[in-house]
Amino acid sequence: MNITEKILAKAVGKKAVHPDEIVDANVDMVMTHDLTGPLAVEAFNKIGVQKVWDNNKIVVILDHQVPAESIKAAELHKTMRRFAKDQTLTFYDVGRGGVCHQVMPEKGHVIPGAVIVGSDSHTCTYGAFGSFATGIGSTEAAAVMATGKIWFKVPPTIKLDIKGKFKKHVYPKDLILNIIGTLGVDGAIYRATEFSGPTIKAMSIAGRMTLCNMAVEMGAKNGIIAPDETTTEFLAGRVKKMPNLNQLQSDPDAQYERIVDFDVSKLEPQIACPSSVDNVKPISEIGNIPIDQAFIGSCTNGRLEDLQMAAKVMKGKKVKAGVRALIIPASQEVWSQANQEGLLQIFTDAGAIVCGSACGPCLGGHIGLLAAGETCVASSNRNFIGRMGSTQANVYLASPATVAASAIAGRIISPLEVKA
Amino acid sequence: MESKIKANAIVFGNNIDSDVILPGKYLVLVDPYELGKHALESLDTDFVNKAKDGVVLIGGKNFGCGSSREQAPLALKYAGVKCVIAESFARIFYRNSINIGLPVIECKNISSVVKTGDTITIDLETGKIQNQTNKQTLQGTMLPSFIMEILSDGGLIENLHKRMNKK
Numbered sequence: 001m002n003i004t005e006k007i008l009a010k011a012v013g014k015k016a017v018h019p020d021e022i023v024d025a026n027v028d029m030v031m032t033h034d035l036t037g038p039l040a041v042e043a044f045n046k047i048g049v050q051k052v053w054d055n056n057k058i059v060v061i062l063d064h065q066v067p068a069e070s071i072k073a074a075e076l077h078k079t080m081r082r083f084a085k086d087q088t089l090t091f092y093d094v095g096r097g098g099v100c101h102q103v104m105p106e107k108g109h110v111i112p113g114a115v116i117v118g119s120d121s122h123t124c125t126y127g128a129f130g131s132f133a134t135g136i137g138s139t140e141a142a143a144v145m146a147t148g149k150i151w152f153k154v155p156p157t158i159k160l161d162i163k164g165k166f167k168k169h170v171y172p173k174d175l176i177l178n179i180i181g182t183l184g185v186d187g188a189i190y191r192a193t194e195f196s197g198p199t200i201k202a203m204s205i206a207g208r209m210t211l212c213n214m215a216v217e218m219g220a221k222n223g224i225i226a227p228d229e230t231t232t233e234f235l236a237g238r239v240k241k242m243p244n245l246n247q248l249q250s251d252p253d254a255q256y257e258r259i260v261d262f263d264v265s266k267l268e269p270q271i272a273c274p275s276s277v278d279n280v281k282p283i284s285e286i287g288n289i290p291i292d293q294a295f296i297g298s299c300t301n302g303r304l305e306d307l308q309m310a311a312k313v314m315k316g317k318k319v320k321a322g323v324r325a326l327i328i329p330a331s332q333e334v335w336s337q338a339n340q341e342g343l344l345q346i347f348t349d350a351g352a353i354v355c356g357s358a359c360g361p362c363l364g365g366h367i368g369l370l371a372a373g374e375t376c377v378a379s380s381n382r383n384f385i386g387r388m389g390s391t392q393a394n395v396y397l398a399s400p401a402t403v404a405a406s407a408i409a410g411r412i413i414s415p416l417e418v419k420a
Numbered sequence: 421m422e423s424k425i426k427a428n429a430i431v432f433g434n435n436i437d438s439d440v441i442l443p444g445k446y447l448v449l450v451d452p453y454e455l456g457k458h459a460l461e462s463l464d465t466d467f468v469n470k471a472k473d474g475v476v477l478i479g480g481k482n483f484g485c486g487s488s489r490e491q492a493p494l495a496l497k498y499a500g501v502k503c504v505i506a507e508s509f510a511r512i513f514y515r516n517s518i519n520i521g522l523p524v525i526e527c528k529n530i531s532s533v534v535k536t537g538d539t540i541t542i543d544l545e546t547g548k549i550q551n552q553t554n555k556q557t558l559q560g561t562m563l564p565s566f567i568m569e570i571l572s573d574g575g576l577i578e579n580l581h582k583r584m585n586k587k
């Protein structure tokens with residue numbers, strides 16, 4: 001079996017499971033947030049049970065409309081705060097956590113081999129730690145909170161075998177954009193995607209999270225990477241107990257629906273152009289795209305490593321007049337580390353605005369929205385029509401280094417073009 | 421919920437994402453009828469008017485891709501959508517629709533045999549889809565019996581309520 005099948009088999013108490021089999025799995029962890037949580041609470045209250053199935057396995061994080069930007073959002077926060085208190089759940093309030101998918105592993109709620117569901121599509125991020133993690137809706141989250149179980153159709157797996165060493169200023173974000181551009185936004189629909197190969201083995205946790213995070217952008221049920229010493233190094237001191245990683249490796253005779261090979265050694269920075277994540281071009285073919293806004297942050301690319309590479313590009317430079325640059329560290333922990341390393345000062349000196357840890361403009365619900373006719377280059381994950389504000393605005397997706405370089409130039413450019 | 425549906429079709433293309441079905445700025449709304457007022461407005465400002473008396477939505481590939489927001493199928497349901505038929509669905513949208521009692525059927529080639537305004541009849545029990553306007557019949561993917569039960573109960577919560585109180 002491959003890793004996804006092994007985790008699902010264990011979760012249903014069987015020796016083996018096979019693609020397309022429908023199984024009722026035990027869930028190890030549920031996550032919900034301020035925008036999908038209130039609907040889940042409403043649904044939970046209708047089921048007719050008083051208490052959640054296990055209060056140690058449910059985490060509530062406020063991150064989308066944070067801090068509350070309207071009375072409506074404040075009411076949603078109040079609902080989640082009260083539910084977490086009444087049910088004695090682990091709760092990260094405003095200023096205590098940050099973007100849910102960063103907070104979950106940071107705070108030790110993600111364990112290799114676990115089945116994790118969250119009422120957010122980017123829950124698949126946790127596959128970077130060798131867990132089976134996938135997004136669900138609010139009603140289903142309520143059902144899991146009541147029963148601890150969920151049905152799955154065991155997905156066939158696509159293996160993405162990655163080799164080669166990245167060139168300067170080419171990053172895991174460029175790789176995942178290239179993969180999505182190659183497979184298409186429905187290229188892995190209903191499938192598991194397993195990232196493997198020497199490039200993955202050498203990749204940091206931050207980079208692995210970026211890959212698994214965007215698996216959903218090609219329709220995948222989950223993205224997953226075999227846990228190794230990089231995983232344990234990150235999780236040490238964060239998780240209570242580390243499982244045996246030997247049981248979480250795909251067997252040599254594991255079955256895959258298909259295997260797709262990628263070589264990153266010649267890859268250049270990639271851009272996903274409006275208004276589909278698979279509309280991907282190498283930066284050399286992008287032409288002249290002036291920008292109004294640059295955004296570095298989100299569950300895709302708001303980690304310390306991302307801010308370090310952006311700061312390297314922006315140090316001693318100024319954001320082009322007429323362009324606003326938004327920097328949003330993904331969590332309080334990342335914010336604090338970036339502050340200690342002096343990165344936030346570099347951004348501020350450059351004329352960027354550093355905001356508090358939250359989802360920010362990524363989903364167009366809160367700060368940093370776009371007006372009609374404006375263009376934004378962002379390190380986030382979606383460029384759909386109207387995603388970051390006006391339906392007449394354009395969003396281009398890129399690595400944090402490319403976004404930083406573009407903020408300086410006032411148009412989309414490669415970080416290689418920025419002179420030291 | 422009725423297992424037989426009859427309504428006029430509105431056809432959309434491939435990869436209709438949950439942000440265009442319901443933009444993020446409306447996720448603070450809690451009343452489903454309020455959500456319904458904004459369904460698909462990014463693609464068609466008059467959609468809500470067209471859908472109010474009941475429609476069948478036809479999509480291409482990967483319908484509902486993107487965000488996990490259940491408010492997307494809720495908005496469609498409360499705007500008047502009786503069923504969504506698409507060549508394929510994004511999995512979270514698919515599950516969400518079933519869980520809130522909005523029927524969804526996968527049917528290959530559906531977008532090539534249905535035009536906006538055609539009258540469609542659907543039998544959810546058999547998966548049979550008929551275009552009354554051009555007299556074509558298509559077979560949609562049959563839903564497993566436990567999913568049919570969730571739909572006929574009106575959604576997952578109603579289904580769970582029934583099952584848990586049986587114990």
